Amino acid sequence: MLTVDYDRLQVGAGDRLLDLGCGGGRHAFEAMRRGAAVVAVDADAAEIKDAAALMEAMHGEDQVVAASGGTGTALVGDAVTLPFPDGAFDRVIGAEVLEHITADRIAIGELARVLRPGGTMAVTVPRWYPELICWAISDEYHGVPGGHVRIYRRKALVNRLEDAGLRPYDHHHAHALHTPYWWLKCMVGVQDDRHPLVRAYHRLLVWDITAATPFTRIPDRLLNPLLGKSLVIYLEKPGS
Numbered sequence: 546m547l548t549v550d551y552d553r554l555q556v557g558a559g560d561r562l563l564d565l566g567c568g569g570g571r572h573a574f575e576a577m578r579r580g581a582a583v584v585a586v587d588a589d590a591a592e593i594k595d596a597a598a599l600m601e602a603m604h605g606e607d608q609v610v611a612a613s614g615g616t617g618t619a620l621v622g623d624a625v626t627l628p629f630p631d632g633a634f635d636r637v638i639g640a641e642v643l644e645h646i647t648a649d650r651i652a653i654g655e656l657a658r659v660l661r662p663g664g665t666m667a668v669t670v671p672r673w674y675p676e677l678i679c680w681a682i683s684d685e686y687h688g689v690p691g692g693h694v695r696i697y698r699r700k701a702l703v704n705r706l707e708d709a710g711l712r713p714y715d716h717h718h719a720h721a722l723h724t725p726y727w728w729l730k731c732m733v734g735v736q737d738d739r740h741p742l743v744r745a746y747h748r749l750l751v752w753d754i755t756a757a758t759p760f761t762r763i764p765d766r767l768l769n770p771l772l773g774k775s776l777v778i779y780l781e782k783p784g785s
Contacts, residue, residue: 546754547575548640548719548775549667556581558613560635563659565624566642570596570617577603577615581636584629586622593619624652632661640669641775643702644676644693650705657709662784666711669777670697675724676774683731699776711780718773722765726750727774 549572556562558580564573567585569592576583577600585600587593600617603610622628624639625648637660639652646652653668660666676696679686687693703713726746733740738747753761 546720547572548669548777549638550717550777550779551575551579553715553717553779554636554638554667555665556636558615561633562636563627563629563634563638563656565622565627565637565639565656566645567596567619568592568641570599570619572638572640573617573619574599574603576636576638577617578607578609578613580613580615583615583617584634585617585619586624586627587619588621588623590621593621625655627655627659629659631658632664633659635661635664637664637666639666641671643668644670644695644697645691647694649695650708653705653709657706657711657782660711660782662782664782666780666782667777668702668706668780669719669775670702672718672774672776673698675727675772679727679731682728683735685735686727686731697776699778702776703778706778706780710782712783713778713780715779717777718769718775719777720765720774721768721772722750722753722761724772724774 556576556579560581562576562581562583564583564585567573567587570585573583573585573596585596597619600619624642624646637656639656643649643652656666673696706713729746730743733743737743
């Protein structure tokens, strides 16, 4: 399930797109289907191995990717020292990654550096009050190696992005149905995936993703302004 709205990000065929913190590659794969030349980067070598394997399969088997001309490569990298020249990308995505990085200002500076003037960026982080409740309920939720190191308020994050020379032009919230799920996991134990309530809720979320049914999509959309778990900010790098 995508967090970023590709129309707001203005992703098109032929765009060079960086997906930082790509994880399993969900945003990278959709960008490939839209014809972008994608570079997916993550610090987790196992995630990159899986994403690279699927990208390779998509090149040969996904007819949408073949028709659009989309391409994809995946590599292990560090957000604070990106191995790309200035202005290398037309679009940049940093989805649910900055909250994991101690030196987030440096990482933001790197994202701004590799975005070309006139290019656009989407940054997503956990929304402050759903995240605050998770932290209050469970130390296990965030107090693990590689876990979340901060909670962002929108104004504070926007200020950091503007300090890097970026101009915000839109924002929204996403994944309202995921917020109660994580509150539930924090209450019963973050690692307890076998709890009956957690298993039942997880089945609902999987059904939502696979079926895209109005029975879940409409409530999710209506509740996003109130309960959306992710904050998504869209920005442009001034210039041309």
